[in-house]
Amino acid sequence: MDFSHSDEELVKQPIGYWSWAASDAVVTFIRASLADVGLSQPQWWTLNQVGQSPTGRTRDEITAVLQGYLGIGDKLQPDIDDLLERRLLAPDTAGRLQLTETGTALLTQAAEIQDANRATIHDGVTDAEFLTTIKVLQRMIHNTGGKAWHH
Numbered sequence: 001m002d003f004s005h006s007d008e009e010l011v012k013q014p015i016g017y018w019s020w021a022a023s024d025a026v027v028t029f030i031r032a033s034l035a036d037v038g039l040s041q042p043q044w045w046t047l048n049q050v051g052q053s054p055t056g057r058t059r060d061e062i063t064a065v066l067q068g069y070l071g072i073g074d075k076l077q078p079d080i081d082d083l084l085e086r087r088l089l090a091p092d093t094a095g096r097l098q099l100t101e102t103g104t105a106l107l108t109q110a111a112e113i114q115d116a117n118r119a120t121i122h123d124g125v126t127d128a129e130f131l132t133t134i135k136v137l138q139r140m141i142h143n144t145g146g147k148a149w150h151h
Contacts, residue, residue, distance in 0.1 A: 055096060
């Protein structure tokens, strides 16, 4: 594969550009594939969080987990409202959000898409290379006083 830069050139490249370019490419790719099944990325995250809990989740619990994801912050409520309106989620008698049958089916479909996305994104990248990349990025985030967390 020709990436057009020698190793000597690459070590002088700006990490800010390359980390942004990787994020932009990957997030755009993921969002386009989820849009094909009518989901935004925050809606996928929400369905996945609810699906992982046998007792469902409250809005506050969902927001607490997801608020740091790609700067979503407090912008998650319209996505939760949309999932409720589309009857992909429904509150139980205690007010906790649960997947509906339709929501479960869409979550399963989206999870298969995400598995395929991961395979495409990681094509030609060994687990060791991926692990090194994540550890290097974590170190750079730490070095600059940044915060990063992913559940």
